[in-house]
């Protein structure tokens with residue numbers, strides 16, 4: 001009988017098949033033709049049976065299915081280490097998203113993916129499940145590198161680097177899906193970023209699109225406890241039931257993170273066949289928590305392991321991730337028997353393939369499966385010695401001792417992408433050079449932004465352009481608010497247009513460099529006639545004041561940029577990193593008045609904390625001449641109200657009181 005020709009024969013290997021029986025073949029071999037595994041068996045038999053165009057002698061090393069990175073954002077290799085040690089919202093809204101708006105282009109996604117591919121191939125990853133912008137270029141680059149990937153086009157409710165609206169991104173996604181469907185390496189997917197960056201209509205539309213083309217849907221789910229809390233407040237339900245209501249689990253869905261799920265939510269994920277991508281490094285680094293993976297596995301969920309994006313990890317090392325996944329379950333849940341090495345390796349290979357709905361194609365070394373195979377050198381000092389009394393020792397070695405640098409050969413779809421640790425499809429030196437050039441541009445952007453509070457404010461204003469206003473004002477201490485109110489009502493020269501009563505809680509963020517100005521976070525609680533409070537939140541940059549003493553009044557002119565504050569006070573504090581924080585609470589009776597044909601706001605403020613009251617008169621202004629005319633009028637108004645500013649304590653800002 002003549003030997004059957006095949007393209008590649010991997011021989012003299014310890015074959016860790018990860019098939020349903022978890023067979024390990026010592027002195028085994030694998031025959032590959034084109035993109036497919038033809039046979040897996042003892043080397044003696046296969047060596048005779050097949051005549052290979054290329055034979056790789058594995059010298060006793062371990063051959064395993066390639067690793068499946070179940071959740072990542074690969075172009076973010078270019079943002080690796082940009083900003084760390086921050087809370088998720090500050091990291092995301094303060095750094096990642098502003099830099100992405102500025103720098104993420106099709107070229108960025110392409111370059112970032114090539115760099116990531118080099119790193120992933122080196123660490124034994126053969127398939128990755130991605131979510132990013134310009135996913136068309138992610139797909140192009142992955143295909144060029146020869147990697148298998150699920151490429152999820154991100155859809156957000158607000159403008160993103162590749163779409164000005166959600167309708168645009170949905171249409172872009174549709175075209176993207178149509179273009180890549182049926183590709184041998186690339187599976188296009190629909191990726192609504194997360195429940196908190198989506199609207200209900202958007203989620204329903206995303207699910208419909210994924211179902212229409214029978215492609216996966218990739219989404220972040222219950223990454224933080226805050227996400228669950230906010231979802232309950234806003235939608236009256238925990239995240240999973242709310243997503244289910246909008247059909248999110250009807251397609252082949254991959255849910256990343258799932259750190260904070262209750263039992264009912266886990267059962268929903270199981271019943272809908274949803275895959276979970278567990279991302280231990282990212283969850284630890286951003287202090288999101290630890291997903292109860294052992295519980296998910298007990299309930300029968302499909303779980304894989306993901307690195308998450310390299311900006312929150314900061315690398316794409318699946319061996320490190322798998323080891324950490326195993327350790328975390330043991331350490332956090334105080335039980336060393338949880339997630340044993342064999343199970344952990346399963347999550348990284350066949351389990352991951354199931355979680356991303358590709359178990360029929362990849363994840364194990366079996367006849368008919370795609371030839372996505374890695375060879376791991378087991379002869380390093382850190383792997384010596386080895387035991388063979390039980391097959392479990394092989395998994396211990398893989399999960400607890402092997403390093404990504406031990407991966408020596410990588411095949412994807414039957415094509416050799418790395419041989420003896422040399423990459424065959426990518427020019428690493430060229431990629432390094434281009435990535436460094438990109439980091440220099442981003443460095444310059446950040447440096448410029450950090451010098452200037454307005455640029456920092458603009459960076460997080462989600463497209464809202466702050467309005468600059470100039471004002472003049474004068475503050476005088478008064479003894480009796482009621483007396484001033486009575487006078488305002490009596491004066492013929494004064495017309496009261498309208499009044500309001502509000503409670504204002506101001507937090508000032510101050511900086512040692514006074515020329516920067518200061519940031520004010522204001523919680524403005526307006527009490528309506530029926531007694532119901534209406535609270536407005538604003539964040540303002542108040543420029544350095546120019547003071548002029550004029551007609552016995554101190555007149556202040558300064559610029560102010562103001563936008564609605566859609567994030568928490570804690571967020572702004574951590575984002576702006578002031579040198580000092582000052583809080584001022586006051587009750588403000590505001591009179592909008594006309595005096596000598598000029599509009600003024602007369603604020604009667606009582607600062608209960610220090611037991612003082614002030615009259616603040618202010619007006620917007622446009623020019624130096626206008627300011628001077630208004631100053632004159634303000635002096636007159638004070639005298640009519642029976643206040644001689646020169647006899648009283650005057651003040652430019654309330655924070656001066658707090659600093660006393």
Ligand SMILES: [Zn+2]
Pocket residue numbers: 071072073220256308309
């Ligand atoms: Zn992610």
